[in-house]
Amino acid sequence: MSTGILPAERLDALIGELWAAGYTVIGPVREGGALLYDEVRGSEDLPVGLVDRQEGGRYFLEPSGDGRFFGHTVAATPWKRFLDPPRRRLWRAERRNGQLHFLVETEEEVRFAFLGVRACDLHGIRIRSAVAEAGPEPDEALLDRRRSALMVAVQCTRAGGTCFCADLGTGPAVDLPADLVLTELLEDGPHRFLAESRTEAGAKILQRLSLGPAGEVDRAAAARAVAATRRTLAERSPRLEREGLRELLYRQLESPLWDEVAGRCLSCANCTLVCPTCFCSAVEDVTDLEGARLERWHRADSCFTAEFSQIHGGPVRASTRARYRQWLVHKLAYWSDQFGEPGCVGCGRCITWCPVGIDLTEVVRDLRRREAEESGERER
Amino acid sequence: MAQRKPRLAVFKFTSCDGCQLSLLDCEDELLAVAERVEIAHFLEASSRVLPGPYDIGLVEGSISTPAQVEEIRRVREACRLLVTIGACATAGGIQALRNAADVAEYQRLIYPAPEQIRALERSTPVADHVAVDFELRGCPIDKGQLMELLSALLNRRCPRLARHAVCVECKARGAVCLAVAGGGPCMGPVTQAGCGALCPAHGRPCYGCFGPKENANVDALVHWWRHVQGVERAQIAAQLQNFNAAAAAFEDAARRLEGEK
Ligand code: SF4
Numbered sequence: 001m002s003t004g005i006l007p008a009e010r011l012d013a014l015i016g017e018l019w020a021a022g023y024t025v026i027g028p029v030r031e032g033g034a035l036l037y038d039e040v041r042g043s044e045d046l047p048v049g050l051v052d053r054q055e056g057g058r059y060f061l062e063p064s065g066d067g068r069f070f071g072h073t074v075a076a077t078p079w080k081r082f083l084d085p086p087r088r089r090l091w092r093a094e095r096r097n098g099q100l101h102f103l104v105e106t107e108e109e110v111r112f113a114f115l116g117v118r119a120c121d122l123h124g125i126r127i128r129s130a131v132a133e134a135g136p137e138p139d140e141a142l143l144d145r146r147r148s149a150l151m152v153a154v155q156c157t158r159a160g161g162t163c164f165c166a167d168l169g170t171g172p173a174v175d176l177p178a179d180l181v182l183t184e185l186l187e188d189g190p191h192r193f194l195a196e197s198r199t200e201a202g203a204k205i206l207q208r209l210s211l212g213p214a215g216e217v218d219r220a221a222a223a224r225a226v227a228a229t230r231r232t233l234a235e236r237s238p239r240l241e242r243e244g245l246r247e248l249l250y251r252q253l254e255s256p257l258w259d260e261v262a263g264r265c266l267s268c269a270n271c272t273l274v275c276p277t278c279f280c281s282a283v284e285d286v287t288d289l290e291g292a293r294l295e296r297w298h299r300a301d302s303c304f305t306a307e308f309s310q311i312h313g314g315p316v317r318a319s320t321r322a323r324y325r326q327w328l329v330h331k332l333a334y335w336s337d338q339f340g341e342p343g344c345v346g347c348g349r350c351i352t353w354c355p356v357g358i359d360l361t362e363v364v365r366d367l368r369r370r371e372a373e374e375s376g377e378r379e380r
Numbered sequence: 381m382a383q384r385k386p387r388l389a390v391f392k393f394t395s396c397d398g399c400q401l402s403l404l405d406c407e408d409e410l411l412a413v414a415e416r417v418e419i420a421h422f423l424e425a426s427s428r429v430l431p432g433p434y435d436i437g438l439v440e441g442s443i444s445t446p447a448q449v450e451e452i453r454r455v456r457e458a459c460r461l462l463v464t465i466g467a468c469a470t471a472g473g474i475q476a477l478r479n480a481a482d483v484a485e486y487q488r489l490i491y492p493a494p495e496q497i498r499a500l501e502r503s504t505p506v507a508d509h510v511a512v513d514f515e516l517r518g519c520p521i522d523k524g525q526l527m528e529l530l531s532a533l534l535n536r537r538c539p540r541l542a543r544h545a546v547c548v549e550c551k552a553r554g555a556v557c558l559a560v561a562g563g564g565p566c567m568g569p570v571t572q573a574g575c576g577a578l579c580p581a582h583g584r585p586c587y588g589c590f591g592p593k594e595n596a597n598v599d600a601l602v603h604w605w606r607h608v609q610g611v612e613r614a615q616i617a618a619q620l621q622n623f624n625a626a627a628a629a630f631e632d633a634a635r636r637l638e639g640e641k
Pocket residue numbers: 271274275276277331343344345346347348349350351
């Protein structure tokens with residue numbers, strides 16, 4: 001809709017406009033040895049001059065050697081933390097004079113502005129919202145939070161060590177209508193952002209900032225930056241080959257490979273908890289000692305816990321083999337049957353934050369290779 | 381409802397009293413507890429002892445002497461529901477470190493009259509001797525979990541005592557994962573939740589004081605520490621052999637680590 005140049009030193013003006021417009025601004029912040037998403041009051045809260053190094057089961061921060069605010073890639077937290085809080089009270093009830101009184105939970109109204117959303121995460125938010133919308137009981141609370149949120153996307157000028165968005169078509173370029181899209185530029189001019197609005201709400205914010213116009217040089221620099229990221233991703237592609245993926249998994253449900261992965265997997269649930277699209281939850285009731293007050297809570301759960309599939313007599317998925325298979329096959333096959341596309345956006349979080357570095361793309365490659373070897377043997 | 385109040389009893393075996401103290405520590409809730417149950421046997425709090433049977437028995441401490449083997453059977457018979465509280469009662473406690481050593485040798489070294497000492501070869505969890513209805517893990521137990529258990533039992537519902545990893549609580553808190561982000565060997569992925577990820581949230585890798593989670597794959601974590609992260613064997617052994625050294629999943633992994641030399 002409109003574009004302009006935001007000088008780096010005016011990033012605070014943008015953050016200020018967002019707060020002034022009534023948004024709670026959430027963006028990348030440093031917490032100990034990693035980046036998380038949390039409240040951002042000003043540009044000094046951002047991890048300026050830091051890049052993240054990510055590989056299977058390993059994460060660390062390094063100085064970038066330049067003053068970039070967004071030189072890093074996806075932070076540890078998935079944005080779903082804000083749209084679908086991991087713990088949330090659903091309702092309360094009180095017993096007064098032998099009668100139960102139900103108290104509906106009124107949510108404090110928060111409008112979020114997500115600052116620094118990457119292309120893959122925008123898709124993650126889209127897919128998570130699509131799940132919330134599906135079925136007979138849409139999750140209106142989540143959908144309300146999503147509808148009222150403002151997305152300030154940032155183009156990836158670098159690919160992280162575990163990223164594979166290109167294989168899933170979710171990045172690296174921001175292709176969804178984020179409200180604002182920023183590209184951080186250091187070349188061919190001073191430190192600045194190419195700022196582009198793609199919605200009315202985004203355009204209004206830009207208008208209030210009265211930015212200078214973007215020139216050809218700026219657009220060319222922005223295009224080059226994203227192209228470089230695309231090249232890095234292409235060099236390691238395909239980490240996850242989409243072709244025939246769903247069918248491959250359905251053919252390999254009894255592969256001995258699942259036992260091998262189960263030998264390494266801790267069934268700790270971290271992969272599902274950091275995944276932007278995983279949506280599973282549990283509902284728990286809490287009472288006080290007198291039995292006069294009852295609370296019903298919603299909390300994040302995972303197919304890696306025994307409680308998750310507990311029915312009379314025990315869990316349906318008692319073994320880690322069954323749990324790992326459920327996770328991988330749900331993400332990459334059942335999800336397509338349910339929602340028409342895979343439940344993975346290639347953000348790489350489940351690989352980085354797995355305490356023993358299990359890489360789902362590697363598991364898929366192994367399944368493929370084994371199947372090819374086996375059919376080769378049969379032909380001989 | 382002219383029902384009599386359920387009777388609560390607290391028993392202690394080999395332990396430091398810390399878990400019983402957690403009950404006294406429940407200050408605000410303690411009055412409410414006293415309203416709802418009759419505290420019939422709780423020597424740490426009162427010398428008044430009412431005879432059994434009891435409705436709920438909380439048992440602290442491990443079984444580590446022949447006399448205790450007899451005593452715990454009597455306690456079991458006196459309690460309708462038996463709940464073990466803390467790492468000692470659920471897994472043998474820190475004193476189970478002697479399970480892998482020569483106890484007679486220790487006795488000779490420490491006591492002037494070792495022949496006076498009657499100790500079992502191993503410090504054992506209560507569940508090795510009698511049937512246990514519920515377990516509260518931890519060194520010490522978590523107050524919140526104790527209140528949850530009592531509330532559930534008094535209101536006849538199933539208590540919420542998760543068996544999954546500490547990681548689930550760590551992520552719910554929004555803490556940075558120490559295991560991955562250079563914080564050192566964290567026991568969280570193989571340790572049962574319940575503490576609310578207390579240590580990791582304060583930047584200290586989990587010590588495993590809640591014992592093994594359901595389905596714990598300790599060998600896989602040990603393998604990662606040793607062969608990928610290059611953690612010293614002694615540091616790994618220290619992680620496995622503390623509050624829950626005698627819990628099967630930790631004990632077996634420690635033995636295999638030892639055998640790998
Ligand atoms: S499955 Fe892994 S890579 Fe895919 S979206 Fe989830 S966390 Fe990201």
